[in-house]
Amino acid sequence: MGETAKVSFGGTSVELPILKGTDGPAVVDIRKLYAEADVFTYDPGFTSTASCESKITFIDGDKGVLLHRGYPIDQLAEKSSFLEVCYLLLNGELPNAKEFETFQHNITYHTMLHDQFDRFFAGFRRDAHPMAIMVGAVGALSSFYHDSTNVEDPEQRIISSHRLIAKMPTIAARAFKYFKGQPFVHPRNDLSFSENFLRMCFSVPAEDWKPNPVLTRAMDRIFILHADHEQNASTSTVRLAGSSGANPFACIAAGIACLWGPSHGGANEEALNMLAEIGSVENIPEYVQGVKDRRYRLMGFGHRVYKNYDPRAKVMQQTCHEVLAEVGHSDDPLLKIAIELEKIALNDPYFVERKLYPNVDFYSGITLRALGFPPEMFTVLFALARTVGWISQWKEMIEDPAQKIGRPRQIYTGAAQRDYVAVDKR
Ligand code: CMC
Numbered sequence: 001m002g003e004t005a006k007v008s009f010g011g012t013s014v015e016l017p018i019l020k021g022t023d024g025p026a027v028v029d030i031r032k033l034y035a036e037a038d039v040f041t042y043d044p045g046f047t048s049t050a051s052c053e054s055k056i057t058f059i060d061g062d063k064g065v066l067l068h069r070g071y072p073i074d075q076l077a078e079k080s081s082f083l084e085v086c087y088l089l090l091n092g093e094l095p096n097a098k099e100f101e102t103f104q105h106n107i108t109y110h111t112m113l114h115d116q117f118d119r120f121f122a123g124f125r126r127d128a129h130p131m132a133i134m135v136g137a138v139g140a141l142s143s144f145y146h147d148s149t150n151v152e153d154p155e156q157r158i159i160s161s162h163r164l165i166a167k168m169p170t171i172a173a174r175a176f177k178y179f180k181g182q183p184f185v186h187p188r189n190d191l192s193f194s195e196n197f198l199r200m201c202f203s204v205p206a207e208d209w210k211p212n213p214v215l216t217r218a219m220d221r222i223f224i225l226h227a228d229h230e231q232n233a234s235t236s237t238v239r240l241a242g243s244s245g246a247n248p249f250a251c252i253a254a255g256i257a258c259l260w261g262p263s264h265g266g267a268n269e270e271a272l273n274m275l276a277e278i279g280s281v282e283n284i285p286e287y288v289q290g291v292k293d294r295r296y297r298l299m300g301f302g303h304r305v306y307k308n309y310d311p312r313a314k315v316m317q318q319t320c321h322e323v324l325a326e327v328g329h330s331d332d333p334l335l336k337i338a339i340e341l342e343k344i345a346l347n348d349p350y351f352v353e354r355k356l357y358p359n360v361d362f363y364s365g366i367t368l369r370a371l372g373f374p375p376e377m378f379t380v381l382f383a384l385a386r387t388v389g390w391i392s393q394w395k396e397m398i399e400d401p402a403q404k405i406g407r408p409r410q411i412y413t414g415a416a417q418r419d420y421v422a423v424d425k426r
Contacts, residue, residue, distance in 0.1 A: 012037045023058055040409045046231075047304075052239065053400065056089060056392055057230040064308035068228060069093070077315045082223040082385070083107060083193050086165055089228050089392040110166035111187035111196065113174075114144045121178045130175035130380045131260045137171050139253030149247035151398055160248045161391045168384045169193070173200030176377055194220040197384075202372055214326040215371055218319050222367065225312045225360055226382050228389025230305075234258040234265065238390040239397050240406040248394055255390045256383045262299070265386070268378040271300035272365030275334045275341075284341050292350045300362030301345060302354070312360035320367040327370050334366050 003018040005028045014036045019027040027050045030041055043049045058067045066073040069088050076085055080094075087095045087103045095103060120140055124133050141163070142149055148160040174184050177200075185200045195211045198219055203209030229235070238255040242248070259265035278287050291298045303310055324330050342358055345351045368378050397403050 007033065007037065007039075009037050009039050021053075024060065034409075040411070042411060045304075046236070051231055051236060051406075052397065053402070054230070054393065054396060055092065056396060057228045057389070059230050059305050061303070061305035061307050064306060064311050066229075066311045073225065073311050074315055077221050077224050080224065081193075082220045082227070085224050085227050086388040089388050090161060090395070106162050107166045107193065108189050110163050111170050111189075113167060113170050117141075117144060118174070118184060121174055121184075124178065126178075126181065128179070130172075130179050130376050131256070131266075131383070133175040133178065134171065134380055134383055135253055135257050135260070137175070138168075138256055139250055141167065142247050142249035145249065149249070151242070151245055151247065154399075157248070157395055157398065161395060164248065164252055164391050165388050168387045169197040170200065172377075172380045172384045173197060175380055176201050176373075179374075179376065192216070192220075194223065198371075212326065214322060218323045218326075218367065219371060221315065221319050222364065222381065223385040225315055225364075226385035228386070228392065231393075232264065233261075234386065235390055235393050238394050242394045242397055243403065243406040248391060251394055252387060252390055255386070259383055259386065260379055265379045265382040267299050267359070268361040268364045268368070268382060269375045271361050272334070272369060272375050272378070274299045275337050275365070278337050278341070280333070281337055281340045284337065284344055288341075288344055288348065292348075298341075298345060298351075298356070300365070301351070301358055302356040303359045306357060306359065307355035309357045310359040313358045313362055316360055316363040316367065317358075320363040320370075323367050323370045329370050332366060332370065334369075338363060338366060 003026075004015045005018055007014050007016060007030075014033060016033065017029045019029050021027070034040060041049075056069065058070075059065065068076060068085065069092055071080075071088070071094075076088075080088075083104055084095065084100060086107070087100060117137075117140070120137055121133065124136070145160065145163060148156045148163060150156045170187050177184050182204060185203050187196050187200060191199060191211075195216050198211065198216060199209055231239075234255040237258040238251045241251040241254040246254075262270045278284060288298075290296055320335065321330075324332055324335060329335075342362070345356065350356075365375065365378055368381060369375070373381065
């Protein structure tokens with residue numbers, strides 16, 4: 001037996017194996033702890049718990065490193081495309097030219113939605129938040145594609161993965177168009193993934209829509225930056241939902257629901273709202289004081305894993321400048337507030353001591369707004385991009401022989417057993 005950790009409790013001593021991955025902290029394998037020592041571990045929020053083995057994404061939060069299948073995020077953002085990153089996450093390797101061509105064809109030819117699907121949107125209130133539409137509409141995919149919901153069949157798992165990656169932009173664009181009260185725009189097979197998405201969002205029947213290569217590249221890079229992030233809350237939700245054998249469309253809908261929260265994907269919307277609320281550079285010190293007095297949090301700051309600059313935030317900041325320059329908004333007052341706020345926070349002991357740095361959401365709101373999206377769409381774009389991460393992690397889980405239904409335990413602190421009391425005696 002290799003290295004072990006010993007746990008002694010109530011006269012029982014258990015030797016627990018230590019597992020080592022390619023990188024990252026060693027892991028104490030506690031699987032036999034309950035059976036041998038009749039004791040649980042307690043870790044709300046999973047701050048010290050590895051919930052699975054994975055070969056997809058690695059984060060070193062202290063060094064600010066993010067790797068997908070071993071490739072650094074900044075290299076992927078600079079040199080790759082979102083679809084190529086999708087292939088990489090799903091299949092484990094970068095595709096050769098032929099593999100990429102086939103993959104691109106598969107995704108492109110799955111972008112259309114079943115015609116009846118469009119009637120679904122009309123059921124939502126006109127002012128429905130696009131994320132509310134996403135949660136419902138993506139779950140509804142399971143009622144349209146019965147031929148790819150058998151999770152035991154590897155072929156069906158691939159088809160449902162391709163369908164989800166391909167149809168998310170079409171659904172997201174429809175959620176946006178419905179929110180704006182404009183007619184739906186159908187996908188076109190001669191356009192790239194991101195070009196097609198921007199066209200479905202921004203073209204109107206009354207005029208021709210011309211792609212802008214700088215903005216298309218920025219959109220693609222934003223998708224790359226959000227593609228996967230290891231065992232975050234929404235990914236863990238997808239894995240947990242999938243562990244019961246639920247179909248992939250339902251599992252992704254569960255992931256979208258979790259992503260919506262302001263501590264997770266909802267932070268990009270909240271970060272932009274916060275900058276707007278601050279209003280001007282002069283108001284920053286008062287706002288920062290409010291954060292220190294714990295009246296509110298600095299949105300787009302802090303991360304459970306990164307205790308150094310989020311590597312995605314660096315690329316996002318650069319993309320933000322490029323987009324603002326392209327659309328002629330380099331003097332965007334919100335950008336000025338963000339830059340100043342970042343400078344003040346990074347030098348303030350409150351933030352330094354707690355290792356709070358800007359995360360990916362700090363600059364994404366300003367960038368997405370410059371691309372033409374309202375704040376309500378920001379988390380939808382995150383969901384669109386994260387779908388490939390969710391589905392890759394879901395597939396890895398289903399294909400893992402050690403996979404079991406997720407079933408945590410608890411410390412019960414409620415009432416001890418007692419007898420029922422009739423209503424007239426209470
Ligand atoms: N502003 C002010 N203080 C903060 C913040 C913040 N954004 N984040 C953490 N802290 C403080 C917190 O009050 C605590 O201080 P103390 O030790 O004195 O009580 C300390 O830092 C540790 O905080 P925590 O809540 O234990 O940290 P966590 O790992 O549970 O939370 C987080 C991580 C992302 C939920 C949190 O940093 C946060 O709420 N950030 C703002 C929301 C946000 O930007 N979320 C997007 C995350 S990146 C995109 C994604 O993956 O979804």
